[in-house]
Structure formats: C-alpha cells, structure tokens
Amino acid sequence: METFLLISLGAMLGANLRYWIGVWAAGKLGTSFPYGNLIINLTGSLVLGFFMTLAVDRLLIDTRWRVFFAIGFLGSYTTFSSYTFESLSLIMEDQWLPGLLNLFGSAFLGGVAVFLGIILARAI
Numbered sequence: 703m704e705t706f707l708l709i710s711l712g713a714m715l716g717a718n719l720r721y722w723i724g725v726w727a728a729g730k731l732g733t734s735f736p737y738g739n740l741i742i743n744l745t746g747s748l749v750l751g752f753f754m755t756l757a758v759d760r761l762l763i764d765t766r767w768r769v770f771f772a773i774g775f776l777g778s779y780t781t782f783s784s785y786t787f788e789s790l791s792l793i794m795e796d797q798w799l800p801g802l803l804n805l806f807g808s809a810f811l812g813g814v815a816v817f818l819g820i821i822l823a824r825a826i
Contacts, residue, residue: 705769712774720779735800736788739781740808746780747812751819760823782808 720742727738754772757763785808792801 704766708766708770709774709777712770712776713778716775716778720781736785736792736804739785739788740804742779742781743785743808743812744815746776748815748819750776750780751816752823753819755820755823756826760826 723742724738727741731737750772753776754768757768757772785804789801789805789808792798792804794801
C-alpha cells in the first residue's frame, strides 16, 4: 500500500506540473508546434538521468524516494505517449517537418538530456 501511495502522490504532482508547463508554453510560444511536450520530455529526461544516477550510484537514496520521484512524479510528468500522438497528428495533417522534428527531436534530444543528467550527477 505504501508503494501505491508514493506512486500516486508523485503522479499527481507530476501531472499537474506537466499541465502548467504545457499551458505556459502554449501561452508563450504558441500552439503551432507542441513546444510544451518537447520541453517536458527534455527536462524530464535530464532530471531522470540526473536523479537516478545520484540515487543509485552516488547517494544510495532510499528506494521509496525513487518510487515516488522516478516512477510517480517523472512517470506522470513526461509525455511520450502524448508526444507520439501529436507528432503523428501533425504528419497526418501534411505538416511533415514539424511532425518529424518533434518525433525524432524528442527521442534523440531526450537521450542527450539523459546523458547530460548522468554526467552532471557524476560531476558532483
């Protein structure tokens, strides 16, 4: 039951932050491109790489914090299912360049962001 509650609490917070960043990005950058999801995917990947490296390799953080933060919070915060849908929707609307840029940009740059998170955590 404790694990369920930790994941649930983290997910509630992550989903709300995801929503607010999406609203902010749409207001600041417009809605012609899914900027919010791109920002969320990149920051979530960076933070996950950083946190898990610290949690497992450096600080040996209690597994309950990993469940709360990595599975609950970041699992809810990142939006790869949404990004795939939005990318394919753009492609299906004959907006090939934005669709492919979002589809491959999130995946590639997300990998780069995880790598940078690992490097940053190891530098501490």
